[in-house]
Amino acid sequence: MATISDVARLAGLSVSTVSxxxxxxxHVIPKKRKLxxxxxxxxxxxxxxxxxxxxGSSTNTMAVTIPRIVNPFFSYLVDAIERTLDEAxxxxxxxxxxxxxxxxxxxxxxxxxxxxxGVILCSIENPWSVIQPYLQYGRxxxxxxxxxxxxxxxxxxxxxxxxxxxTEFLLQHGYTKLxxxxxxxxxxxxxxxxxxxxxxxSGFQSALNSIGKVRFNPHWLFTNxxxxxxxxxxxxKIIASPDKPDAIxxxxxxxxxxxxxxAQAQGVQIPAQLAVLGVDDQPSSSFLKIPLTTIRQPVxxxxxxxxxxxxxxxxxxxxTLPQIFPLEIVKRASV
Amino acid sequence: MATISDVARLAGLSVSTVSxxxxxxxHVIPKKRKLxxxxxxxxxxxxxxxxxxxxGSSTNTMAVTIPRIVNPFFSYLVDAIERTLDEAxxxxxxxxxxxxxxxxxxxxxxxxxxxxxGVILCSIENPWSVIQPYLQYGRxxxxxxxxxxxxxxxxxxxxxxxxxxxTEFLLQHGYTKLxxxxxxxxxxxxxxxxxxxxxxxSGFQSALNSIGKVRFNPHWLFTNxxxxxxxxxxxxKIIASPDKPDAIxxxxxxxxxxxxxxAQAQGVQIPAQLAVLGVDDQPSSSFLKIPLTTIRQPVxxxxxxxxxxxxxxxxxxxxTLPQIFPLEIVKRASV
DNA sequence: ATAAATTTTGAAAACGATATCAAATTCTAT
DNA sequence: ATAGAATTTGATATCGTTTTCAAAATTTAT
Numbered sequence: 001m002a003t004i005s006d007v008a009r010l011a012g013l014s015v016s017t018v019s020x021x022x023x024x025x026x027h028v029i030p031k032k033r034k035l036x037x038x039x040x041x042x043x044x045x046x047x048x049x050x051x052x053x054x055x056g057s058s059t060n061t062m063a064v065t066i067p068r069i070v071n072p073f074f075s076y077l078v079d080a081i082e083r084t085l086d087e088a089x090x091x092x093x094x095x096x097x098x099x100x101x102x103x104x105x106x107x108x109x110x111x112x113x114x115x116x117x118g119v120i121l122c123s124i125e126n127p128w129s130v131i132q133p134y135l136q137y138g139r140x141x142x143x144x145x146x147x148x149x150x151x152x153x154x155x156x157x158x159x160x161x162x163x164x165x166x167t168e169f170l171l172q173h174g175y176t177k178l179x180x181x182x183x184x185x186x187x188x189x190x191x192x193x194x195x196x197x198x199x200x201x202s203g204f205q206s207a208l209n210s211i212g213k214v215r216f217n218p219h220w221l222f223t224n225x226x227x228x229x230x231x232x233x234x235x236x237k238i239i240a241s242p243d244k245p246d247a248i249x250x251x252x253x254x255x256x257x258x259x260x261x262x263a264q265a266q267g268v269q270i271p272a273q274l275a276v277l278g279v280d281d282q283p284s285s286s287f288l289k290i291p292l293t294t295i296r297q298p299v300x301x302x303x304x305x306x307x308x309x310x311x312x313x314x315x316x317x318x319x320t321l322p323q324i325f326p327l328e329i330v331k332r333a334s335v
Numbered sequence: 336m337a338t339i340s341d342v343a344r345l346a347g348l349s350v351s352t353v354s355x356x357x358x359x360x361x362h363v364i365p366k367k368r369k370l371x372x373x374x375x376x377x378x379x380x381x382x383x384x385x386x387x388x389x390x391g392s393s394t395n396t397m398a399v400t401i402p403r404i405v406n407p408f409f410s411y412l413v414d415a416i417e418r419t420l421d422e423a424x425x426x427x428x429x430x431x432x433x434x435x436x437x438x439x440x441x442x443x444x445x446x447x448x449x450x451x452x453g454v455i456l457c458s459i460e461n462p463w464s465v466i467q468p469y470l471q472y473g474r475x476x477x478x479x480x481x482x483x484x485x486x487x488x489x490x491x492x493x494x495x496x497x498x499x500x501x502t503e504f505l506l507q508h509g510y511t512k513l514x515x516x517x518x519x520x521x522x523x524x525x526x527x528x529x530x531x532x533x534x535x536x537s538g539f540q541s542a543l544n545s546i547g548k549v550r551f552n553p554h555w556l557f558t559n560x561x562x563x564x565x566x567x568x569x570x571x572k573i574i575a576s577p578d579k580p581d582a583i584x585x586x587x588x589x590x591x592x593x594x595x596x597x598a599q600a601q602g603v604q605i606p607a608q609l610a611v612l613g614v615d616d617q618p619s620s621s622f623l624k625i626p627l628t629t630i631r632q633p634v635x636x637x638x639x640x641x642x643x644x645x646x647x648x649x650x651x652x653x654x655t656l657p658q659i660f661p662l663e664i665v666k667r668a669s670v
Numbered sequence: 671a672t673a674a675a676t677t678t679t680g681a682a683a684a685c686g687a688t689a690t691c692a693a694a695t696t697c698t699a700t
Numbered sequence: 701a702t703a704g705a706a707t708t709t710g711a712t713a714t715c716g717t718t719t720t721c722a723a724a725a726t727t728t729a730t
């Protein structure tokens with residue numbers, strides 16, 4: 001492996017000058033610059049990131065945390081983020097947290113260790129009090145989820161309004177016994193402000209109270225629902241219960257798919273016996289046996305906005321204003 | 336940030352001894368080891384990867400290259416790889432290549448720069464002659480795709496046999512005018528042995544010749560097909576052409592989905608007018624309006640086997656034997 | 671008790687880059 | 701032509717580890 005000294009020797013100049021060329025410092029005379037560039041070319045020289053990092057310069061690398069890459073919502077989000085960062089000259093590292101706080105810390109530690117210039121959190125697994133201290137080491141941007149009153153750029157969809165509208169939509173269609181599924185372990189208020197899922201959940205509840213004048217039946221809350229298999233299990237539970245809901249907000253198209261499949265297997269009529277509302281609008285959702293009514297999230301826009309906010313944050317000191325995108329109901333046959 | 340010297344000072348010992356504790360070298364007396372561990376604890380000390388890398392020790396990090404993370408086949412493959420590597424104590428870096436050779440080189444350069452201990456290639460974008468030199472810097476494992484006669488572990492599915500069987504399956508069902516779609520830019524022999532897509536393609540052609548005694552019509556070859564939108568376009572081309580195929584091997588469930596959707600929009604009967612065969616068996620494929628007949632790939636097994644082969648390669652010198660998994664036809668309604 | 675062998679420890683030299691600061695060179699003005 | 705200013709260059713310290721290699725401490729053998 002060629003090092004900076006090899007280049008310096010071949011070019012007949014000092015490492016300082018070579019370093020200047022690498023970092024395009026203007027104080028190098030064109031003739032010598034050319035000499036050095038040729039030498040770098042000839043040796044196939046590439047600066048070693050470890051050495052630069054150790055010396056404390058920027059890494060041009062960003063970490064992005066997501067719960068699971070196999071969730072299409074997150075794979076599309078990451079894809080949008082990565083494409084935008086790529087244009088700005090940054091490399092992206094994807095960190096799957098599997099919803100574990102420790103794994104989120106792994107990403108944050110990369111910030112502290114100067115392995116990355118910033119981290120984009122697409123889900124939040126730790127209380128803000130543990131995330132906050134890492135702000136001194138670099139930039140943090142929140143996408144998709146959010147916390148109130150934290151001094152970082154936040155890009156998100158209006159989950160409250162979206163779920164309020166979706167609930168209103170269900171109520172208007174005559175459903176009153178609404179079930180609710182979520183990937184969360186529990187639905188509760190976060191330590192420092194309102195978080196993602198309770199945002200969805202409060203939009204849901206608020207519409208239920210103010211429009212439907214109905215109280216939510218806690219037996220119809222299903223947590224920890226991620227996959228189609230989880231959806232199937234939920235449907236089985238619904239069938240087995242004495243007091244059955246007549247509609248369900250499924251939390252994702254994946255879970256909705258399982259619900260739909262199991263409903264067919266069990267002879268449950270959709271939407272007559274149970275209306276199903278997904279979230280995400282995956283490519284296949286329009287072409288299912290029962291085309292899925294779902295809430296579309298503006299994932300490309302959010303991803304790209306998040307990446308841009310990060311790049312902006314890295315360049316100047318100003319914190320980008322919070323950006324909030326609307327959710328849209330895509331009406332099909334499952335409601 | 337606490338450094339190794341801070342720990343040494345607090346423990347009243349030298350950095351050498353601290354380093355020995357970090358790397359659990361046996362030559363440290365238990366009492367002092369305890370002293371140092373306490374100091375590390377108290378300062379929240381974590382060694383800086385950049386410094387260790389610079390010094391040339393192993394990184395416990397692996398790069399995995401894939402064309403696009405939004406392709407479910409690859410997101411599941413990466414997921415399986417990452418889970419297995421995680422158990423073995425390795426961190427995974429995902430590199431999207433977008434099928435660009437330069438991006439694949441980015442991953443290979445991480446090997447040379449000692450940013451990673453190995454790279455797992457899930458697709459091959461460069462000729463072996465350019466990949467080969469990087470073998471001197473670390474381990475390389477090939478998954479999903481393969482090259483003949485290269486000295487690295489290869490984990491793959493039997494694409495030739497799978498596509499031979501699938502073609503036989505179509506022929507047995509009475510289809511003779513078979514079209515073929517692929518994500519590749521072209522279908523051709525690779526520089527150094529047979530590659531992935533021509534493997535699929537030769538299985539296809541070989542069955543066509545030996546069983547069907549039919550010649551493939553090159554007008555029915557569709558390249559560069561990745562998304563559902565691409566599938567829709569292909570169906571439109573098929574409709575517009577004078578000599579229409581009666582079946583198509585779609586290359587992926589995503590493309591098949593587009594084919595199916597557009598067929599419905601255009602009033603083309605599936606499978607009566609056109610049989611559609613997907614690849615991947617995505618979760619939603621069984622529940623489409625027209626349940627998709629597809630070729631299932633053992634993605635979890637392959638991912639996990641690849642990760643294990645990499646870990647083994649890193650530990651001893653022996654190259655894992657090539658592993659080849661069978662493809663399975665999942666019969667549903669689109670054929 | 672002493673010498674030899676063994677174990678445990680520490681000082682200092684890497685690793686490959688960047689940044690400071692002073693020296694050398696070139697340019698400008700008289 | 702010469703002093704002074706401005707520009708370009710290079711020597712060297714530094715970042716935080718690991719790894720020699722030799723010194724110090726301990727154990728074992730005589």
